[in-house]
Structures are given as structure tokens and as C-alpha cells.
Amino acid sequence: xxxxxxxxKSMYPNARTELRHDSPFQLLVATILSAQCTDERVNQxxxxxxxxxxxxxxxxxxxxxxxxxYVRSAGLWRSKTNNLLKTAQILVEKYDGEVPxxxxxxxxxxxxxxxxxxxxxxxxxxxxAIAVDTHVFRVANRLGLSNGSTPLQVEQQLMExxxxxxxxxxxxxxxxxxxxxxxxxxPLCDRCPLQPHCRYFQEN
Numbered sequence: 329x330x331x332x333x334x335x336x337k338s339m340y341p342n343a344r345t346e347l348r349h350d351s352p353f354q355l356l357v358a359t360i361l362s363a364q365c366t367d368e369r370v371n372q373x374x375x376x377x378x379x380x381x382x383x384x385x386x387x388x389x390x391x392x393x394x395x396x397x398y399v400r401s402a403g404l405w406r407s408k409t410n411n412l413l414k415t416a417q418i419l420v421e422k423y424d425g426e427v428p429x430x431x432x433x434x435x436x437x438x439x440x441x442x443x444x445x446x447x448x449x450x451x452x453x454x455x456x457a458i459a460v461d462t463h464v465f466r467v468a469n470r471l472g473l474s475n476g477s478t479p480l481q482v483e484q485q486l487m488e489x490x491x492x493x494x495x496x497x498x499x500x501x502x503x504x505x506x507x508x509x510x511x512x513x514x515p516l517c518d519r520c521p522l523q524p525h526c527r528y529f530q531e532n
Contacts, residue, residue: 329489332471332525336501339521340508343500345451348374352427352452353384353419359447360411360439364403373402384425387416411439429453443479450496458486458495463506470510472527 346367349355354374361370377398381387387395396409415437419425427448428434434445446459458464460479468474468482473489476482490498509516515528523529 329473332473332522333490333494333498333501335521335525336505337497340501340504343497343504345447345500347371347451349452350378351383352448353425354378354382355452356415356427356434356437356440356444356448357387357412359444360415361399361402361408363408363439363444369402373398381416384416384419384427387412388420390416408439414438415440427452429455431457442483446483446499450499454496456492456495458483458490458499460486461503462512463510464499464502466512467502467506467510470515470526470528471522472525 345355347355347358347362348371349358357377358370358374361373377395380398381390381395390413392409392413395412396405399405399409399412402408418437419427423433429449431442431445431449434440434448435442440448443459443461446457449455450457450459460468460483464486465476465479465482468486469476474482474485476485486498487495505522506512509520517523517526517529517532520526520529
């Protein structure tokens with residue numbers, strides 16, 4: 329485990345979220361938009377959305393049509409537009425426009441599941457958490473860091489074997505590795521320094 333983390337750290341020393349944001353609120357919005365949507369597409373959307381609605385108060389005062397005009401190129405744009413508006417309104421009414429800093433409060437917001445809550449906790453507030461997206465799920469199971477059949481199982485297993493101070497970084501290392509080498513359909517095992525430690529490589 330320690331060797332795997334050491335190698336991943338050396339491969340992706342500057343790994344961090346690729347969702348562009350300038351505040352916890354903007355990261356929350358970007359992460360809600362990222363469901364079934366690439367980070368690249370989200371960044372294209374938020375490049376225009378954030379100047380128009382930079383804070384929760386601005387977004388809460390907008391109409392569905394105004395927000396949908398920016399979000400339309402994202403998958404599931406109708407539900408995402410509704411969720412963004414409702415979330416912004418709750419933030420204004422209940423949290424004075426600020427983003428709460430507990431998983432329970434975050435998950436109570438429309439469009440926010442455990443993964444999104446963990447992304448915000450880790451990247452906006454530096455609170456240790458491991459968000460399990462498709463890349464983390466695939467890479468962790470292939471490497472043998474986990475063997476879970478659900479994102480929650482993988483998250484819990486990773487939290488048990490990875491030191492807490494590495495949770496945030498490890499999340500980003502696994503994502504970067506999934507995008508760079510450990511691809512879903514054709515993993516580039518011949519180029520991967522983790523071969524000696526990888527369960528998937530040994531079995532295949």
C-alpha cells in the first residue's frame with residue numbers, strides 16, 4: 329500500500345481538482361454539473377455561468393430560463409438547472425449564502441450526493457474525504473486497494489487502508505491515473521510503473 333501511494337505521488341505530484349472555481353459555492357455548482365459530464369465541458373459552462381451568477385444570492389434570484397441558457401450543453405440539464413436553483417435558494421435562506429461544511433448538510437441539498445459532498449469537503453475546506461467517482465472506483469479495485477461492488481464500499485475500504493492525511497491527495501492521484509493510464513476499456517499496463525503491485529495486471 330505504501331509503495332503504491334509513493335509511486336502514485338511521484339507520478340502525479342501536483343494532482344488536484346480540474347474543476348475551475350474561486351469559492352466553495354462555485355466548486356459546489358461545478359460538481360453538481362459534473363454528473364455524467366466531463367470536467368472540460370463543465371469548465372466551458374462555468375466560464376460563462378460564474379460571471380453571470382458568482383454567488384448563491386445571484387443564482388437564487390435567477391429564473392429557470394436564465395440558468396438553463398448556460399447549462400443546456402450539460403447532460404441532464406433540466407434537472408441540474410432545477411437543483412442549482414433550489415440549492416442556491418437553500419444556501420441563502422438557511423446558511424446566509426455560504427456552503428455548509430458537514431457531509432450531512434451538504435447531502436441534504438438538491439443534486440448533492442455523497443461523492444459531491446466529499447469533493448466539496450476535501451477541495452473547498454480541506455476536510456479529509458475520499459470521493460469515489462468512476463475513475464477512483466475502477467483504479468482502486470484494479471490495483472487491489474479495494475474490492476468493493478459499490479462506491480460506498482470502495483470509499484470505506486480506501487479510508488481503512490490509506491492514511492487520513494493522504495485521503496484528499498490519493499483521491500486525485502487515482503483520478504489522474506485512471507485518466508492517464510488505467511483507462512476503462514484499454515488500460516495501458518505496458519507503460520504503468522504499478523505493474524508489480526497491481527492485482528489486475530497480475531491476473532491478466
